[in-house]
Amino acid sequence: MAQGQAGGTPPSDAASHQGDAAPAPVFRPPRQPFLEVLGSLTQRRTVVLGVAGVIIFFAVWEVAHYTTPEEKQRFLPAVEQVVAEIAYLFAEKNFIADVGTSLYRIYASFFVASLIAVPLGVFMGCFVKARALISPTTGGWRYLPAASFAPLLLVWFGPTDFAKMALLFLGCFFFLVALILDNTLAVQRELIESGLTMGAKRRQVVGITFRAAAPAILDSMRNMIAVAWTYLVIAEIIVATDGIGAVMMRAARFLHVDIMMGGILTIGVLGVLTDISFRIASRLLFPYLRVRR
């Protein structure tokens, strides 16, 4: 059905033409500039742009390598050299074991941190007195730099896995608590009140609050695990015989820049994969967020 009349004389009376005339010509909106406010994008083009960004990044790196004076090029190896080095590490140096160790440290310590932080954050979000008691302390801990605990943890626990994972725990736990507290406080008040007027008891109200905050909590965890990677490297650089950080530290002693950059690149890829897993988990756990009218 044509809506109004394009071009020519405007219709004198409101009318809708049905079948009695050719459809009005297709309307051509103004060309969209690249930086369009409130713009829209198809999923395909979003992916294309994202990939383009990655390609541009590696291209800049490549150009930087080849414009460096030859005698200094070994301090900034080319992309293909770093990739080859990663392949070599996996094939010949049992790098997969180091990656596995690092992944284990990250996931295990983050899992323990979440296991405590999620209930604690939700608990504080639900009960104002618990919040008043606990929040100032956990909030204050965020300002104690986790990295500065590294030597202390070393003295206490020695060069053990436990010391490294304790550092990872300290690095993300208190931020995680604060974020989850915020997520819980952001739950719409009426949701809880309507639960109460339906006869929900305290335990059920906590359940409602948790279910309502859960998607935001998972998002907070996704953002915090990125920070955990930072502390992993610090933990493994200070004392470690294995793990990605240790491999990079050994390489630094012999100025093997390609290995160091390979380690960084590996961590980057693992981080992105972790991020994607969290997003997939969110889709699976909260299907109701993806339905639309």
Place this chain on the structure above:
Amino acid sequence: MAVFGLGRTAAAQTGANAPVPGTPPLRANRVTKSYLKGSVIALDDVSFDVHANQVTAMIGPSGCGKTTMLRLMAGLEYPSRGDVTMFGQPIMGPGPERGMVFQAYTSFPWLTTRANIEYGLKLQGLAKAERRERAEHFLELVHLEGFANAYPAELSGGMKQRVSIARTLAQNPALLLLDEPFGALDAQVTWEMEEMIIEIIERENKTVVVVTHDIQEAIYLADRIIFYTRQPGRIKADLPMAFKEGRRFRKKEEMLVHPGYVDMERRLYAMMREEIRGRVS
């Protein structure tokens, strides 16, 4: 009139226990509610009874305490002085015998329409088969049979509000409290919802208290209107909708042409004008 200021018993904790014979479903008894250490007085020594099987609308200018009164009835807040009683027992907290529908959409986003309706029934400990059966009945009552398995995100604003109404009614509350239930909906949907509410009230024979800022809506829904003054909130007028002669209009346009309606609307507008004069909202 019994005064319950002191000696609240544990038996009264739920507010549903041991109704005192001959007492109204709800009674506001010299209720004062102040905030900020008494510097804001939302309600000032307000007393009235809500009559059984009637729709009582509470209206008044913004900030007149009408919503506060409803929240006291729901047990979501407590009065500073006086008390609100249900069948003679002071209200000591929220409970399913006083179902409430909020202006904001409160159906749980992680539950389907049916599961939302069944949620409260589950809290009450009903068996699965009975929950299912009750849910079907109320799905039909609010005309959402076709959306039983939809999540709230798939529903329009009006439909979400119908889920809230169904879920509240499914618990068979003695009282239905409506807090500007259609305030977020557009005019035509509001109109449909108002007629649906009348239909439901006629079928389920409920005692209803509704807060609204819409004069026409108040006249259409109510058997009686309580008009509050602006801060401090007092009862300015208590008006029975006598022109309806004991019946309710199933269609809104039937009311709009009734001379009694026109008089009532004019009267309420005049009262509203009086309250807001010389003040900036």
